[in-house]
Amino acid sequence: NAGVTQTPKFRVLKTGQSMTLLCAQDMNHEYMYWYRQDPGMGLRLIHYSVGEGTTAKGEVPDGYNVSRLKKQNFLLGLESAAPSQTSVYFCASSSRASQETQYFGPGTRLLVL
Amino acid sequence: ILNVEQSPQSLHVQEGDSTNFTCSFPSSNFYALHWYRWETAKSPEALFVMTLNGDEKKKGRISATLNTKEGYSYLYIKGSQPEDSATYLCAFPNFGNEKLTFGTGTRLTIIP
Numbered sequence A: 001n002a003g004v005t006q007t008p009k010f011r012v013l014k015t016g017q018s019m020t021l022l023c024a025q026d027m028n029h030e031y032m033y034w035y036r037q038d039p040g041m042g043l044r045l046i047h048y049s050v051g052e053g054t055t056a057k058g059e060v061p062d063g064y065n066v067s068r069l070k071k072q073n074f075l076l077g078l079e080s081a082a083p084s085q086t087s088v089y090f091c092a093s094s095s096r097a098s099q100e101t102q103y104f105g106p107g108t109r110l111l112v113l
Numbered sequence B: 001i002l003n004v005e006q007s008p009q010s011l012h013v014q015e016g017d018s019t020n021f022t023c024s025f026p027s028s029n030f031y032a033l034h035w036y037r038w039e040t041a042k043s044p045e046a047l048f049v050m051t052l053n054g055d056e057k058k059k060g061r062i063s064a065t066l067n068t069k070e071g072y073s074y075l076y077i078k079g080s081q082p083e084d085s086a087t088y089l090c091a092f093p094n095f096g097n098e099k100l101t102f103g104t105g106t107r108l109t110i111i112p
Helices: none
Strands: A003-007 A010-015 A019-025 A031-038 A044-051 A064-065 A075-080 A086-094 A110-112 B005-007 B010-014 B021-026 B033-038 B047-051 B056-059 B063-069 B073-077 B086-093 B100-102 B105-111
Touching: A003 A086, A019 A031, A019 A086, A019 A110, A031 A075, A044 A064, A044 A075, A044 B100, A075 A086, B005 B086, B010 B021, B010 B073, B033 B100, B047 B056, B047 B063, B073 B086
Parallel strands: A010 A110, B010 B105
Antiparallel strands: A003 A019, A019 A075, A031 A044, A031 A086, A064 A075, A086 A110, B005 B021, B021 B073, B033 B047, B033 B086, B056 B063, B063 B073, B086 B100, B086 B105
C-alpha cells in the first residue's frame, strides 16, 4: 500500500516548455487535489476532482490543466511553463472532503528558468 | 473564499515547555476542522479531524479543542521536544464540502 505517490520528484524546465505531473493513489479515494506551496503562502489549491472524469478549479488554476481519466490517477499539466510556476507541488486524496483526512504525496519540486 | 487564520505565525519554545496556538474559522455552516503537522522537506500529515463543538482530541503530547460557536480551535503541545518542530496547519471545508481551505500555519521551533 503505497498511499499517494507523485512523479517526478524534481524537474527543471525552461520557460515555455510543457510537462505533466502524475499523482497516483491506491486507497480507492474519490477526491483528489493538486496544491502548490510557496514561501509565506501556505498551501493553495490549484485544481481538484470529486470523482473519475470530473475536475474543478481551485484558488489558483491559471496556467494549469488537469485530467482524471482513471480514479486512481490525477494529472496536472503545465502547457507553457512560466517562472512564476516555480514551486513545490503536492497532490492529496481523501475519501470525502470534509470529515476525512487528506493524504498527501511527497511533493514535486519544479524549477522554471 | 473562507478565511482561516492561524496565530501566531511563528513560535520559538524551549524544550520541555508547553505551548499552544490558535486557528480561527467561520462559525457558520460548520462541517469539520482539520489539523495537520508539516515537517520541513516532508508532506503534511494529519493530526486530527474535529467535528463536534466542545470536542477534545489527543495524540500523545498533542491535543486539540474545538469551539464551533465562536469559531476557534486550539492546538496544545505538552512538554515540547525537538521533534515537535514543524509547521502546524489547520483547514476548513468550503460550503460545498468538496475542498479544504488551509491556513498559512504556525511555524513552531523547539529550542534544545
